[in-house]
Amino acid sequence: MKLPDHITESDWSIALSELCAWLRFPSVSTDPEYSPHVHACAQFTANLMTQYGLTTTVIETKGYPVILGEWMGHPGAPTLLIYGHYDVQPPDPVSLWVTDPFEPLIKDGQLIARGASDNKGQIFCHLKAIDWLLRTTGTLPVNVKVMIEGEEEVGSFHLPEVLRTHAHQLAADVALVSDTPMLADNQPSLCTSLRGLVYMEMTITTLAGDLHSGQHGGAVPNAIGCLVSLLNRVKDESGRIQIPHFYEGVPDISSDRAAQIRSLGFDTGQYQSAIGASGLVGEEGFHPYEQRWYRPTFDINGIWGGYTLEGEKTVIPAQAHAKVSMRLVGHQDPLKVIDRFNEYIQAQCPTYASITTRVCSYAYPAQVDDGHPAVLAAMQGLRESFGVEPVFQGEGGTIPIVADFKRQLGLETILMGLNLPEDRIHAPNEQMSLANIQRGIMASMGMMTAYGKCWSPSLPSPP
Amino acid sequence: MKLPDHITESDWSIALSELCAWLRFPSVSTDPEYSPHVHACAQFTANLMTQYGLTTTVIETKGYPVILGEWMGHPGAPTLLIYGHYDVQPPDPVSLWVTDPFEPLIKDGQLIARGASDNKGQIFCHLKAIDWLLRTTGTLPVNVKVMIEGEEEVGSFHLPEVLRTHAHQLAADVALVSDTPMLADNQPSLCTSLRGLVYMEMTITTLAGDLHSGQHGGAVPNAIGCLVSLLNRVKDESGRIQIPHFYEGVPDISSDRAAQIRSLGFDTGQYQSAIGASGLVGEEGFHPYEQRWYRPTFDINGIWGGYTLEGEKTVIPAQAHAKVSMRLVGHQDPLKVIDRFNEYIQAQCPTYASITTRVCSYAYPAQVDDGHPAVLAAMQGLRESFGVEPVFQGEGGTIPIVADFKRQLGLETILMGLNLPEDRIHAPNEQMSLANIQRGIMASMGMMTAYGKCWSPSLPSPP
Numbered sequence: 001m002k003l004p005d006h007i008t009e010s011d012w013s014i015a016l017s018e019l020c021a022w023l024r025f026p027s028v029s030t031d032p033e034y035s036p037h038v039h040a041c042a043q044f045t046a047n048l049m050t051q052y053g054l055t056t057t058v059i060e061t062k063g064y065p066v067i068l069g070e071w072m073g074h075p076g077a078p079t080l081l082i083y084g085h086y087d088v089q090p091p092d093p094v095s096l097w098v099t100d101p102f103e104p105l106i107k108d109g110q111l112i113a114r115g116a117s118d119n120k121g122q123i124f125c126h127l128k129a130i131d132w133l134l135r136t137t138g139t140l141p142v143n144v145k146v147m148i149e150g151e152e153e154v155g156s157f158h159l160p161e162v163l164r165t166h167a168h169q170l171a172a173d174v175a176l177v178s179d180t181p182m183l184a185d186n187q188p189s190l191c192t193s194l195r196g197l198v199y200m201e202m203t204i205t206t207l208a209g210d211l212h213s214g215q216h217g218g219a220v221p222n223a224i225g226c227l228v229s230l231l232n233r234v235k236d237e238s239g240r241i242q243i244p245h246f247y248e249g250v251p252d253i254s255s256d257r258a259a260q261i262r263s264l265g266f267d268t269g270q271y272q273s274a275i276g277a278s279g280l281v282g283e284e285g286f287h288p289y290e291q292r293w294y295r296p297t298f299d300i301n302g303i304w305g306g307y308t309l310e311g312e313k314t315v316i317p318a319q320a321h322a323k324v325s326m327r328l329v330g331h332q333d334p335l336k337v338i339d340r341f342n343e344y345i346q347a348q349c350p351t352y353a354s355i356t357t358r359v360c361s362y363a364y365p366a367q368v369d370d371g372h373p374a375v376l377a378a379m380q381g382l383r384e385s386f387g388v389e390p391v392f393q394g395e396g397g398t399i400p401i402v403a404d405f406k407r408q409l410g411l412e413t414i415l416m417g418l419n420l421p422e423d424r425i426h427a428p429n430e431q432m433s434l435a436n437i438q439r440g441i442m443a444s445m446g447m448m449t450a451y452g453k454c455w456s457p458s459l460p461s462p463p
Numbered sequence: 464m465k466l467p468d469h470i471t472e473s474d475w476s477i478a479l480s481e482l483c484a485w486l487r488f489p490s491v492s493t494d495p496e497y498s499p500h501v502h503a504c505a506q507f508t509a510n511l512m513t514q515y516g517l518t519t520t521v522i523e524t525k526g527y528p529v530i531l532g533e534w535m536g537h538p539g540a541p542t543l544l545i546y547g548h549y550d551v552q553p554p555d556p557v558s559l560w561v562t563d564p565f566e567p568l569i570k571d572g573q574l575i576a577r578g579a580s581d582n583k584g585q586i587f588c589h590l591k592a593i594d595w596l597l598r599t600t601g602t603l604p605v606n607v608k609v610m611i612e613g614e615e616e617v618g619s620f621h622l623p624e625v626l627r628t629h630a631h632q633l634a635a636d637v638a639l640v641s642d643t644p645m646l647a648d649n650q651p652s653l654c655t656s657l658r659g660l661v662y663m664e665m666t667i668t669t670l671a672g673d674l675h676s677g678q679h680g681g682a683v684p685n686a687i688g689c690l691v692s693l694l695n696r697v698k699d700e701s702g703r704i705q706i707p708h709f710y711e712g713v714p715d716i717s718s719d720r721a722a723q724i725r726s727l728g729f730d731t732g733q734y735q736s737a738i739g740a741s742g743l744v745g746e747e748g749f750h751p752y753e754q755r756w757y758r759p760t761f762d763i764n765g766i767w768g769g770y771t772l773e774g775e776k777t778v779i780p781a782q783a784h785a786k787v788s789m790r791l792v793g794h795q796d797p798l799k800v801i802d803r804f805n806e807y808i809q810a811q812c813p814t815y816a817s818i819t820t821r822v823c824s825y826a827y828p829a830q831v832d833d834g835h836p837a838v839l840a841a842m843q844g845l846r847e848s849f850g851v852e853p854v855f856q857g858e859g860g861t862i863p864i865v866a867d868f869k870r871q872l873g874l875e876t877i878l879m880g881l882n883l884p885e886d887r888i889h890a891p892n893e894q895m896s897l898a899n900i901q902r903g904i905m906a907s908m909g910m911m912t913a914y915g916k917c918w919s920p921s922l923p924s925p926p
Contacts, residue, residue, distance in 0.1 A: 030774030090776055096672065154774060181678065195677060199775045208739020209559065210890045213762050214658060214860025215644065217790050218754035219745040220738060224763040224785075225694075232695040235688075275683060276671020276781075279815025282682040291681035299676050300687040301778055306765035307786060311493030311617060312662045312823040313553055314788060314861075315764055315889055318739075322687075323770060325777060327680050352742025360775040397677025398777075426778055427673040 020104040023113040029087035052131035061158035064150030079143040081172035084123025085152035088115040089426045096428035110431040118425035121432040122178040125440030141452025155361025163408045174374040180395040180417035188382035188390040191415035196328035196365035197398040202357045207318035221352045224305045227320040239283040243344040249331035293394025297327040334362035363400030381447030483567040486576040492550035515594035524621035527613030542606040544635035547586025548615035551578040552889045559891035573894040581888035584895040585641040588903030604915025618824025626871045637837040643858040643880035651845035651853040654878035659791035659828035660861040665820045670781035684815045687768045690783040702746040706807040712794035756857025760790040797825035826863030844910030
């Protein structure tokens with residue numbers, strides 16, 4: 001694509017170097033070892049926002065700081081609250097990366113680094129749109145508040161309190177989040193539903209200590225064997241989750257939605273090839289988009305126990321561990337799901353074993369009203385920037401803040417994804433294409449412009 | 464117990480300090496990082512044997528050296544081949560030890576260190592018996608050869624070749640091994656059967672790389688889920704292994720043997736309490752001693768996949784791994800078992816996954832002729848040293864060399880265990896009691912003396 005006339009190649013080059021500087025911070029929020037880097041990244045984020053023309057505040061929390069910026073120079077115009085996060089997922093397994101995960105590499109038109117898509121690359125599009133609009137026009141079409149947090153990847157634990165204590169400072173007409181992917185390359189989309197999440201860790205114990213598998217093998221309970229058997233009882237052969245009352249609050253998929261999903265043209269072969277799978281496996285009777293967007297899941301995210309180093313050790317392990325997660329939809333309540341999972345696992349646990357579980361995080365699912373004026377403005381921004389008509393879609397991932405915006409601030413959230421499903425977020429070689437970063441900046445500028453135009457004091461405020 | 468009159472407290476004190484010096488070498492054979500320590504330990508072993516009066520040779524192999532020592536000063540007397548190993552299991556999890564695993568600690572009459580029982584502590588009893596006999600009498604009742612290897616914990620990979628190339632140097636009348644436990648504290652026993660082993664590692668792959676569990680969860684195959692399901696299909700609810708033809712070569716347990724086993728007086732409650740289990744689980748219809756000595760097993764020794772570090776990572780793992788092992792009995796052939804395991808796992812593997820397996824090691828099971836004159840001599844040595852009548856028992860562990868002694872050198876092997884089942888070999892806080900180290904030295908001296916006496920040129924050689 002072509003940059004607008006008033007934006008020079010030099011502007012773009014500066015933008016890219018600023019984004020790369022941001023990506024160099026290993027702001028991994030889940031691992032305490034990275035803590036100094038996460039804090040340094042927070043400070044850099046605040047400095048960048050200030051440099052781009054926002055009045056910036058660093059809100060300290062019991063976890064990582066939340067950075068707030070605002071430009072309120074347009075009295076009477078609507079206020080957009082843009083949300084993103086500066087923290088990232090862990091980079092491991094590091095050996096599978098083509099570059100150091102925190103040393104951005106540009107290759108074949110892709111910017112490769114941890115955070116390139118999720119979420120620094122995408123939130124950067126909005127920050128740079130603000131910078132370019134302010135520098136070339138001296139103003140913005142709407143008032144803007146920007147909130148960038150550092151705990152999204154660990155469940156945004158301290159953010160709800162910030163929403164409560166800073167509700168006045170965060171007052172806005174609508175929220176805007178770019179933390180979901182477009183439907184496909186060159187097919188922009190707006191997302192109208194998000195899944196919730198329950199993430200738990202479980203530990204099973206069968207013995208006081210590891211035993212020699214020769215001397216005791218055959219008579220004593222193996223903790224891994226027990227864990228394997230328990231995990232295997234969570235789903236049946238058809239992929240249906242066996243936890244009693246788990247599906248309470250899961251909405252039926254309407255025939256309209258089912259038809260719309262099928263009109264999106266999902267290519268199974270292409271999808272399998274993109275993810276390197278030789279087959280798909282999901283809940284029977286549902287379309288893959290339904291399985292990924294509108295149905296709940298149970299997945300094992302990690303497992304460990306016994307001897308896992310080089311060579312062999314003939315032990316019967318006394319303990320085994322797993323990290324598991326459930327994605328939730330519609331009106332499923334994560335707190336009820338946690339209780340039901342615990343009840344089920346304890347009921348299934350044999351008498352010779354004991355289990356403890358720990359909740360790592362949880363989040364409510366969310367739906368978005370697609371009739372909001374800002375949705376139309378976002379559609380227009382995407383349409384102009386990509387030259388393609390955007391579509392509506394769902395999203396299987398979780399952005400806890402979206403449910404909180406609605407519950408605590410009364411805000412609808414526009415989910416304007418700017419990266420691609422194949423951008424390997426949370427995995428090695430996370431990327432975002434340079435073209436989509438440029439289009440993202442343009443789409444953000446276009447959205448703000450369109451939202452500013454559709455607004456007039458004679459119209460009622462949006463709901 | 465009391466030391467014999469001709470052995471002073473000072474002799475015992477020196478013995479203990481020599482054993483501790485040996486235990487300080489972290490001679491972990493399975494992990495290449497320890498390689499320099501294993502080699503240093505081999506040299507120390509050779510020096511110790513020389514110091515004790517043996518003519519010592521270091522046999523280099525493609526792995527770790529085998530140390531051979533001999534005293535052949537008694538022409539016409541029988542020759543005993545004593546076997547042991549100077550390598551040890553890995554110490555992890557190190558945090559569960561009460562001492563540095565390679566800094567021996569004496570506490571409540573126990574010597575605590577990795578290798579205290581398995582096998583440095585036990586083989587030391589024979590070495591010190593030789594030393595004390597030679598120093599106090601100037602001779603030995605029999606000719607003695609000692610072979611101490613450094614790869615027992617990784618399947619004695621290079622030892623069969625040493626047996627072939629050094630068959631003449633190893634020629635003997637009977638072998639003696641102390642690498643099995645006594646039946647119980649103060650209940651010495653001779654072991655008449657050993658289980659074999661197949662130890663394998665398996666890797667399952669379902670995707671080209673890890674995926675975001677939100678964006679893709681519900682539609683794509685999870686490698687851990689797949690591994691868990693496969694592992695769960697190896698045994699049925701009654702504990703019976705489902706691999707076709709797996710039980711070929713497993714002998715029925717005779718009614719005599721079953722009666723003898725039940726006469727040993729197994730106390731389930733005491734056993735559970737000793738291992739910290741709140742229940743036992745094994746193949747239905749068999750006594751715990753039968754399950755542990757005379758029945759084959761399948762155990763998962765290690766499992767890992769996905770995110771296993773601190774906190775959470777919402778991935779669908781592309782790969783998952785397990786270490787599994789099978790103990791074999793009677794005439795089960797490890798090579799056939801490997802093939803059958805592979806066939807079963809591949810047949811059970813769903814089309815959307817691929818599995819690779821790797822054999823880490825294997826060993827044949829072995830039986831010992833309990834009518835051998837050296838068995839009677841060993842019984843006498845134990846009887847005198849412990850003041851208790853020894854019993855016969857089986858052993859669930861594996862000593863590959865015992866089958867090789869029979870197959871390659873034509874030797875019967877006397878299995879004279881000197882440590883206890885609760886000595887935590889292969890686990891944190893491995894120990895051997897000082898009393899049993901002393902009794903072990905006495906038993907070895909008594910066994911050599913009795914074997915020397917029962918021998919006369921007028922009797923035929925043992926078979």
